[in-house]
Structures are given as structure tokens and as C-alpha cells.
Amino acid sequence: MGELITAAFSTSNLFLTFLLGLVSLYWLSVIVGAIGMDSLDFDLDVDADIDIDVDLDVDVDVDMDMDVDVDADVDMDTDVASIGTASGGSAFLGILRFLNFGRVPFMVLLSTIILSVWSISIYCNHDASLINPGNSTSMAALLFFPNLIVSLLLSKIFTAPLVPIFAKLNTSEKALVIDGKVGTLMTSIKEEETGQLKIDINGSIVSLSVQSNDGKSIRKGDKVVVIEKLESGKAYIVQKIEHH
Structure with missing residues (x-):
């Protein structure tokens, strides 16, 4: 030792x-x-889509025994994920994916x-x-x-x-309806920091990372209601339930 x-x-x-x-x-x-x-x-996220739609119409008329009329229309839909394996960036993402x-x-x-x-x-x-x-x-x-x-x-x-x-856990979480659920904070939320919320869904205790909806602190043990999930998917927005 x-x-x-x-x-x-x-x-x-x-x-x-x-x-x-x-x-x-x-x-x-x-x-x-x-x-x-x-x-x-x-x-x-190794998938990316790019949609490009370009319409170009050019008409040129020149009165010098010359008449030019050009009409061009380009429509391109490219799926980067389908061709990206040949690029260095996609190869790097592929390696990361391989390493889990x-x-x-x-x-x-x-x-x-x-x-x-x-x-x-x-x-x-x-x-x-x-x-x-x-x-x-x-x-x-x-x-x-x-x-x-x-x-x-x-x-x-x-x-x-x-x-x-x-x-399987990610699939199960997506199938759960979290919005509107009421739970108890396991840790305090300090301003815009993230805390932990415990909620009961169909008899199962679920722990979520949460943030305050107005940026104000919420104490451990307070009851809150889940409003929505952040766009990043890393946490949920909650609001403190005021007792009158």
C-alpha cells in the first residue's frame, strides 16, 4: 500500500x-x-442536414445582332451525414461514436x-x-x-x-410526460444554477436536473411544478409553488 x-x-x-x-x-x-x-x-450529434434552394433567372437582350436568353434553376438538397464520412470532421465524429x-x-x-x-x-x-x-x-x-x-x-x-x-433509459424518459408534474427539490437551486428534483411518476421515483424559471433561488424541500424541458435537453424549468 x-x-x-x-x-x-x-x-x-x-x-x-x-x-x-x-x-x-x-x-x-x-x-x-x-x-x-x-x-x-x-x-x-453526428447528423446534419443542409437544404439549399436557389432560383436564378437571368434575361439579357442585346440589340447587336445578338439575342441572349438565359434561364437557370438550381435546387439542391444535401444530407451532410450521407457524404460526411469522407471528410475529416465526420471521420473524427465517427471515431468518437466508436468510442461510445x-x-x-x-x-x-x-x-x-x-x-x-x-x-x-x-x-x-x-x-x-x-x-x-x-x-x-x-x-x-x-x-x-x-x-x-x-x-x-x-x-x-x-x-x-x-x-x-x-x-433504454433515454427512450423511457422521452416516453414520460414530465411537464406539469409536481415534485420536491432534493437540492437547493441558487439563481441560474442547476438543482435536483424528485418526482413520483406512476409509483416510480424519478430524479431530474432542474433550473428556476425566473432565475431566483429555491430552497431544498420546496414544492415545485415542472414547466418545460430546456432546448438543450439537459434540464427542466420549474416554478416554485407558493403556499398562501
Whole structure:
């Protein structure tokens, strides 16, 4: 145990240990309900449509034994998703999709990647290591990128079983009618920040990330009503129920 702590806080591994500490702090905050699991999440959308409709009509008449009449009509409908695989940007998005970005919550993926990078780095960079026996910082830097590539692939393998689970959860959430439901705040909402709301839907307790509709603070334990979902899809707008 002492050797692990020594290796973790050595110069070669200190930054990764710091990142692992931040990730651990994040999940601890999620467990106690201070923040929502999707508070740092984002959507990966690889589909894009472009519709271009151009009508051009040109008439030119010149009285010099010359008569020119040109009529052009162009109608173009392009689906970027169908041709984008040939472009660098779409290839990059394809790689992200392959690694389960956009299919599994971002923080789940990031946590898996950081844990994997940290574990491999600890294994490779310590005084008794066969790969970097002197725990050289320069050697650790050279090993970082191969470590990252391996960790990305390991993260895909580890999170693969979660893909259908989160896909089902997303489908179930879309099928639920949330607007108009009344619930109790699990955490306070401070001005325009996000809090956590607990509501009962058909006997099932659902936790949602919510924001105040007027930007004012709402205390933990207050009753609120869900108004609508934000366009970003990350949270719902709620209004405090005033008791008279």
C-alpha cells in the first residue's frame, strides 16, 4: 500500500492522481445529491442536414445582332451525414461514436478513461517497474500517448454493456410526460444554477436536473411544478409553488 501511494504521488503520476481525485470528488457529489449525474454531460450529434434552394433567372437582350436568353434553376438538397464520412470532421465524429461518446454519459466515459490511464501509468512508472525502472519523467511522458490510446480502447470495452442500458433509459424518459408534474427539490437551486428534483411518476421515483424559471433561488424541500424541458435537453424549468 505504501508503494502504491509513493508511486501515485511521484512526479510521473502526480497529475493523473490529481485528475482521479477530481473524478472521485465528482462521483461523491453525485452520490450525496449535490449535483446531477448529467450536470457535466453533453450530446454528440453526428447528423446534419443542409437544404439549399436557389432560383436564378437571368434575361439579357442585346440589340447587336445578338439575342441572349438565359434561364437557370438550381435546387439542391444535401444530407451532410450521407457524404460526411469522407471528410475529416465526420471521420473524427465517427471515431468518437466508436468510442461510445454520445451513447454513454460523458462523465462515465471520462471517469473510465482517467482510471485506466492512471492504473496503466502506475504500473509502468514506479521504481521497481520493468518498463520505466528509474521512474523517469521523460520516459513517462513518452509512454503517455500509447497509454491514452490503450485506455480509450479499454474504455470502449468496459462501457459497451452500458450502451443498451442508457439507450433504454433515454427512450423511457422521452416516453414520460414530465411537464406539469409536481415534485420536491432534493437540492437547493441558487439563481441560474442547476438543482435536483424528485418526482413520483406512476409509483416510480424519478430524479431530474432542474433550473428556476425566473432565475431566483429555491430552497431544498420546496414544492415545485415542472414547466418545460430546456432546448438543450439537459434540464427542466420549474416554478416554485407558493403556499398562501
